[in-house]
Amino acid sequence: MRRYIYLLLLLLLACIDPYEVDVEEGPQLLTVEGFLTTEEGPHVIKLSRSATYGSAFEGLVRPVREATVIIRDNLGNVTFLAEDLDNRGSYFTPEGYRAVVGRSYTLQIQLNEGQVYTSLPERIESVPEIKSLDYQIVRIPVEGETNERSGVQLIADLDDPADQDNFYFWRTGTSTFILKTRPDLFTERPSDLEPNRDPDPKDCCDTCFQTETFGNTGIFIANDDSFNGLNTKLPVGFIEDDGIRFVETHRAEISQISVSAEAYRFLRLVKQQTEVSGSVFDPPPANIRGNMISLDNPEEVVLGYFMAGAEAKQEIYINAVDMDFRQPVTIIPDDCRVLPNTTREVPPNWNPN
CATH class of the missing domain: 2.60.40 (Immunoglobulin-like)
Structure with a gap:
């Protein structure tokens, strides 16, 4: 018993008051x-x-x-x-x-x-035109998952001019695709009074055109050190297959932009950080200072970059029947018109043939 009393006293003496740390914001x-x-x-x-x-x-x-x-x-x-x-x-x-x-x-x-x-x-600086766009399917294993991710890697064919140093940046633009849904499977959202509702099919509509604008998955840049004045083909974009975008016909757009040497270095640093973090789907782990300056306090850190460049656009139609791998179709049990950025009207300049 005496031994337990000593142990209890030691535990009481060992108690430490919490220390509050004031961290400067x-x-x-x-x-x-x-x-x-x-x-x-x-x-x-x-x-x-x-x-x-x-x-x-x-x-x-x-x-x-x-x-x-x-x-x-x-x-x-x-x-x-x-x-x-x-x-x-x-x-x-x-x-x-x-x-x-x-x-x-x-x-x-x-x-x-x-x-x-x-x-x-x-x-x-001027930018050459994209002669044509092609694509290949990219499959990405996911650790711990049975189903792998996949998508379309866009590839540009261009003739690089020999009379100047070129720095390229590619952006994925607006995509338009045929959206397929299942209004025949529509069911009203259950309530407390009716937790199990029977399907209540809608008369229309199962086919729409959906327009989507999303940022790049990964950063696609290049300088012409290794292909100055030559014809070359380069990966310029990636569109992930989510089981909806590539069910039938998909029209993708790529912008090819000339950027300054300084903007290229900024983008390269961001790209390097993204790749170090694990995959093209991960955000950069740290901020990189850009080309903005405070006139009141030159030591102030300002993030981001103001870029300017010439732009050339090219588009490609991707037909589902020509793809050698696709994700399982995602079932959407509703009228396709209720989804955002959809229309039953054929988009302007839609010409998949």
Whole structure:
């Protein structure tokens, strides 16, 4: 018994009061996202701030509102961007506004609180056309899963000009595809009164066209060090097969953009971080400083990059019957018209043959 009493006293003496640590909140870093090209606008610049460390909103992105945003070229032309009141923090150029090859463009921002930021100038270099697009199926094993992921790898055929150093960036544009659903399997959502409802088929409709705009899965860039002045074929995009996009015919669009050497280095660093993190589906693990500078405090870290470049577009039709592997079809038990961005009308310039 005496031994247990000693042990209890030692445990009581060993108790330590909790130590409260005051962690200094980190800065709310301004992030600038924007791309100006030779295609007709409007083009968008997005401004946001990350929440401070320890905040209840930590990890969230907050839009920067009521800023004054302008684009200035090397000839002194100034263009004001207007904020979208329904999508705060997004600032748009006027309709039809486009960059011009040979000119340099600078983004300038004044926040509502008075801070002023500017980008370094970005010069527009010409870009060759994409001669054609092809594709191949890519299958991606998933650890711990029976079913592997898959998708379409887009491949561009281009003739690189020999009289200049070229830096390429490719973006996946708008996709339009035939959407198939099963309105005959529609069932009203169950309620507490009727937990098990019988199917209530709808009369229409099982076939629509759906339009989808999504960001790149992975970063597709190249410089012409190894193919300057030559014809080459390069992977330029990836569209994941989700069991819906490639049920029948899919029209994909790729933008080929000339970027500056500095923008290429920025994108290469982001690409390297993405690849180190594990796969093309993972976000970059750390932030990389871009070409934005605070005029009030040059030491302030501003994230993101204002890019400008010439743009050439090409599209490809992908027919499901020609694919050597597809994901199982995802059943959608509803009228296809209730889904977002769908229509029964044949899209403009739809020409799969």
